Amino acid sequence: MGQSFSIQFLGTGTSQGIPVIGCECDVCKSVNPKNRRLRTSAIIHTPRLTILIDAGPDLRQQLLGLSDLPEALLITHAHQDHIAGMDDLRPVIFLQGNDSFPVFCNQTTADRVRQMYPYAFVENPYPGAPKFALNIISQSVFHVKDELVIPIFGSHAGxxxxxxxxxxxxxxxxxxxxxxxxxxxxxxxxxxxxxxxRKEKHHSHFNVDEAIDIGRKSGVPQVYFTHISHHLDHDICLPPGFFMAYDGLKISV
Ligand SMILES: [Zn+2]
Ligand SMILES: [Zn+2]
Ligand SMILES: [Zn+2]
Incomplete structure (x- = not known):
């Protein structure tokens, strides 16, 4: 596939973002820019398409300065740190001709998005309101325009x-x-x-050891960690093939 696919990390932080407001811990006070983490989001470039995964509360800041703006949004789940920034897609929608922006998610997420952004779905929306075309993912593969995407189903505290x-x-x-x-x-x-x-066990997220186990089981040669809390410094030691992602990191395949 040559250099035709890439992923750019727009944010690698857990729900509060890093630094955490008011926190005095070493990671929050770190001068290493790789320890500053916006809410988790990424852009995947394919030969055909630019796809955004998740649209959290830092989305405006994350899209500023990008040369290729997203043409579709995939949503992992309906927690606020993954959907609270969807209104900031408005300038992207206007630039792309004011058509409804394609969004792909499960039914629960679609219901939540309609609740959060009712003004985007009314019959006569206010001029300037965002327009979303919600596509429900229920099958084993789906297409985003011409790009084939395989959904991988898991869970997060149920x-x-x-x-x-x-x-x-x-x-x-x-x-x-x-x-x-x-x-x-x-x-x-x-x-x-x-x-x-983080290193310690958590009720709803993989910790470092669990993520390493999953990575090894998958057989994928390069594994990058994201959704990282302030309990994990960027400079931790990881086994070969495992890396801490950081905001702005771009990897081509
Ligand atoms: Zn999250
Ligand atoms: Zn902290
Ligand atoms: Zn979550």
Whole structure:
């Protein structure tokens, strides 16, 4: 596939963002820019398309200065740190001709998006309101325009969370449970992104050891951690093939 797919991390932080407001810990006070983490989001470029995964509260800042703006949004799940910034897609929608912006998510997320942004779905919307075309993901593959995407189903303290495989890239965040069958969908990929919150166990997120186990089981040669809390310094030691992602990191495959 040559240099035709890439992923750019727009944010790699857990729900509060890093630094955490008011926190005096070493990571929050760190001068290493890689320890500053906006809310988790990424852009995948394919030969055909630019796809945004998740639209959290930092989205405006994350899209400023990007040369390729997203043409579609995939949403992993309906927590605020993944959907609270959708209104900031308005300038993108206007630039792209004011058509409804394609959004792909499960039914629960679609219901939540309608609740959060009712003004986007009324019959006669206020001029300037965002327009979203919600597409419900229920099958084993779907198309975003011409690009084939494989949803990977997992969960996060009982709530369904979707991961996505786009070409050689697998993107998983906010899971603490994934079956072997679903992980099988990562087979043969070249890059896997997975959430790793901290070293200690957590009730709704993989910790570092669990993320390493999942990464190894998948067989994907390069694994990047995201959705990282302030309990994890960028400079921790990881086994070969495992890396801490950071905001702005771009990897081509
Ligand atoms: Zn999250
Ligand atoms: Zn802190
Ligand atoms: Zn979540």
């Amino acid at each position: 709530m369904e969370v979707l991961g996505f495989r786009v070409g050689p890239i697998v993107y998983i965040t906010d899971m603490n449970c994934i079956s072997d069958d679903e992980l099988e969908k990562a087979k043969g990929a070249e890059i896997m992104v997975i959430n790793a919150l």
